[in-house]
Amino acid sequence: MYLDDRKRKILQAIIDDYIDTAEPIGSRTIARKHELGLSSATIRNEMADLEEMGFLAQPHTSAGRIPSDKGYRLYVDELMKARELTFEETDSIKRALEIRINEMTQLIRQASMIMSKITRYTSIAMAPQLNKSTLKAVQVVPIQDGRALIIVVTNANVIRNSFIKIPDNVSADFLIMLSNALNSKLNGLSIDQINSSVIQDIEKEPGVTKEIIMPILEGIADSINNIDYSDIYMEGTTNILNYPEFMDIVKAKEFLNILDEKDMVYKLLNNQNVNDKINVQIGAENDIEQIKDCSLVTVTYSFGNVVLGTIGVIGPTRMEYAKVISSMNFLKRKLNEEILKHIGNLDGS
Amino acid sequence: MYLDDRKRKILQAIIDDYIDTAEPIGSRTIARKHELGLSSATIRNEMADLEEMGFLAQPHTSAGRIPSDKGYRLYVDELMKARELTFEETDSIKRALEIRINEMTQLIRQASMIMSKITRYTSIAMAPQLNKSTLKAVQVVPIQDGRALIIVVTNANVIRNSFIKIPDNVSADFLIMLSNALNSKLNGLSIDQINSSVIQDIEKEPGVTKEIIMPILEGIADSINNIDYSDIYMEGTTNILNYPEFMDIVKAKEFLNILDEKDMVYKLLNNQNVNDKINVQIGAENDIEQIKDCSLVTVTYSFGNVVLGTIGVIGPTRMEYAKVISSMNFLKRKLNEEILKHIGNLDGS
DNA sequence: ATTAGCACTCAATAAACTAGAGTGCTAACA
DNA sequence: TGTTAGCACTCTAGTTTATTGAGTGCTAAT
Incomplete structure (x- = not known):
């Protein structure tokens, strides 16, 4: 036919x-x-x-x-016919991203929040995926005898800390020297690229021993690898209850339970194609049985070839696709501008 | 009668x-x-x-x-008669708190998680209230010309960062000197105690000008004051849907909407008496109309006179008070032990 | 190829009825 | 005087039955 x-x-x-x-x-x-x-x-x-x-x-x-x-x-x-955004909509997206940004994560949360508000669905977002990032700055800060704090800054300006134990007799001056050495040796490397030859290289510095370098590298790995689920954000989780197809308590619970399990949301956002397009998953196209009556519209944003995260809108399959997709498109554009400004500035590039 | x-x-x-x-x-x-x-x-x-x-x-x-x-x-x-916890219950609380703790917040999240699991209600928790804390370490780390990162560590080992702008011509060595000066002058002070006399004191150091010191102090205040709502944690938000009194979609939504608004949860946790007791708010005793059919059991934990946060369990007024209160009591005891260990260790005290 | 017409289906709503849990009151009882 | 058995009454929840109306599929006429 x-x-x-x-x-x-x-x-x-x-x-x-x-x-x-x-x-x-x-x-x-x-x-x-x-x-x-x-x-x-x-x-x-x-x-x-x-x-x-x-x-x-x-x-x-x-x-x-x-x-x-x-x-x-x-x-x-x-x-479907494209849906023009109203002035109010574009304006509120613009203004949402105009915050004074301290960390990338704030920008993402803000973006997630405005998407939920405009679309009246639930938004989910994932902050920078650290293990794909490269190191931009590493500092070892003495806190007190035998303890230090490692601070790691990535090329996407994401900051992570972790406490480590160090030998008691290490002086503050030595740590400063060590920080400088680490900075120059590790700068630009991703966590996977820190191999034994790099470590040997650092050990050549005067006074650097295995005892001191190992906890530091572990601390760095700890900070980076620990993609912890706190980096998943959600907004408007109860919006779904406004839609008649989820007025049934069993259906609603099924949906909300998925959101409650952060690793499910994580999986959902990570299964997306990494490309510059808006991704649309309709109904059973996502492989989580419990949300087979939901659609998910996501966009992954990046800087250069570094994936910085994903923002998604999830709602019933009977979704206002035209509106959601238009909003996401506009958000993506503005978000990329902001990222450029933010990271660009800090890079001095 | x-x-x-x-x-x-x-x-x-x-x-x-x-x-x-x-x-x-x-x-x-x-x-x-x-x-x-x-x-x-x-x-x-x-x-x-x-x-x-x-x-x-x-x-x-x-x-x-x-x-x-x-x-x-x-x-x-x-x-009511006290309810003894089963071995499984005490054991799972103990084990939940035995994680390798990097930051206080992790401990609290873990505690919140286990409370929700044991009680089968929703748990809400608030991490350290920074503005009551005192400074333990401050570091200014150069990231690149004109930009630096402030790292603040409080007496409760909570870490916060913030980026600041500094004059272009400042050397790394000078920042190290400045970090040392800040550390010795600010150590032990709360954010409210940093007044003009302290600032003048710092300005006495060679080379320190208003231009350089002000953005740093602003950065510190930024880090500390910004009690941001990311420090509120929730677990088991959908548990309420298992109880017959919330099978009604309107009731459920009312409840979930409150949890969706973090400032409501914040208010709820902050209205508690700060004392060593388990607080129980029954039904309309809390002043949020939408959850007048819910009860809230909270405990505020602290180290010395520093309030470190609050953990609460919220469920229908028809709550298993005996079980919830026993669990909270046990949690409080274990949590205090952990906090002592954690902060004690790091203080060397 | 298109459409008017009609019999049929099915969910949703309303109306009527039934069953049963529980109360309040009274009078008898220890 | 406190306690209890007994009974009439009330109200909800559940079940059954009837009604309505939106919508379909099929057929025959245009």
């Missing part, structure tokens, strides 16, 4: 309406509301075809049709 | 049963299940008295009785 232009128009009309009302759409509704010049009977025949082709489904025999995941996919890829 | 021993026994029995079943309790149930040697008619009369005194309420004329906030209050203060 061929998906001709009339079928596409009808499908589009049905999905538009369904996104709007969350009610199964009948042939008469389409005939009345959209000027297709066709009677309900004709549309009825076309709808039967569309169902057979897998784009529509029927909750029960005497109900209207609702879109299937496949239907939404076609809609997103080909049918 | 006098609340004699028999009335108290009956009230206790009713509340025990109601906490268990969430169903209004009738006179016959009490007569049957508890060996009070009284007929249902007698209990009926006593129940009418208890209702008149405000300890019980009736959802409708032909239903059993449910406890009022006042009833729960009496129950918590005087009636």
Whole structure:
């Protein structure tokens, strides 16, 4: 069966309406509301075809049709019309990102917050993925005898600390010297690139022993590797409860439970293709059974070839795709500008 | 009317049963299940008295009785029997706190997590309140020309960073000297104690100017004052959906919305009395209308006179108070031991 | 190819009924 | 005088039955 232009128009009309009302759409509704010049009977025949082709489904025999995941996919890829953002929307995105930024993570949280607010869905975000980053500065700061604090700054200006134990007899001056050595040797390396030849190189410095260097390197690895789940942010988690398809307490719980488990959210955000596009996962396209009735729109942003994180909006499959995608596009653009400003500035580049 | 021993026994029995079943309790149930040697008619009369005194309420004329906030209050203060924790429970609390702790916040998150798991309610926690802390170490680390990173460590080993701008021509050696000066002058002071005389004192150091010292002090204040809401942790937010009184989507949403707004949670945790006791807020005793059907059990823990934070468990007013309070007590004890170990160690004291 | 018409289906809502848990009151009892 | 058995009454929750209306699929006419 061929998906001709009339079928596409009808499908589009049905999905538009369904996104709007969350009610199964009948042939008469389409005939009345959209000027297709066709009677309900004709549309009825076309709808039967569309169902057979897998784009529509029927909750029960005497109900209207609702879109299937496949239907939404076609809609997103080909049918829907772009939605212009209003001035209020673009403006609030712009203003949200205009904060005084101290750390990348703040920028991301802010971005996540505004996405949730504009779309009225739930936003999830993941902050910089440290193990892909490279070191920009390392400092060893003495706190008191036998204890020091390692501070690591990455090329994306993410800061991590970790306490370490050091031998008691180490002087503050020596640590300063050591910090300088570490800085020059490790600068620009990713954590994976710190191998034995680099370590041997550092050991050549006067006074540097295995006893002192090992806890420091462990501390650095600790700081970096520990992608801890605190770097996952969520906003508007209860928004889902506003949508009729999640008014059922069991459904709502299923959804909220996934958000409660940060490693699930982490997995969700990490399964995305890393590219410059807006990613759309519809319904069962994500492989978490409990949210097979949800869609996820994500964008991964980066600086150079360093992936800095991912922001996503998750809502019912009956999502206002046009609006969400437009918002994400605009956010991505503004976010990239901000990242450039932020990291650019600090790099002096 | 006098609340004699028999009335108290009956009230206790009713509340025990109601906490268990969430169903209004009738006179016959009490007569049957508890060996009070009284007929249902007698209990009926006593129940009418208890209702008149405000300890019980009736959802409708032909239903059993449910406890009022006042009833729960009496129950918590005087009636309930302590609940021994099982070995599994004490053991899992102990093991949860045995992690390798890098920062106080990790300890608190861990504690919050285990409370939610054991009680099956929602736990909320607040990490160290920085502005009551005193400074233990301050370091100014050059990142590149014109930019430096301030690292602040408090007496509770909480670490905060903030980027600052400094004049271009400042040398790394000078910053090291300055760090040393700041360390000796600011050590032991709280943020409120850094006044103009302290600042003047620092300015006496050779080469220190207002231009250089002001951004640094601002950076310190930034790090400290910014009690940001990331320091609020929650676990088991969806647990509430397991309790029949919150199966209603509107009720559930009301509850979850409060948790979604971190400043509400913040307010909730901050309104607690700061003392060494377990605090119990029953129903409308907390002044947030939306959670007037919830009870909150909190404990504030501290080191010396420094308040380090608060951990709370929030659930329906029909809460297993005995279990929650026992758990909190045990947690408090273990937590204090850990804090002593942790901070003690690092202080060398 | 399109459409009007009609019989049929099914969910949702309302209305009527039933069952049962629980109360309050009264009168009898120890 | 406190306690209890007994009974009429109340109210909710659950079940059954009937009704409505939106929507479909099919057929025959255009």
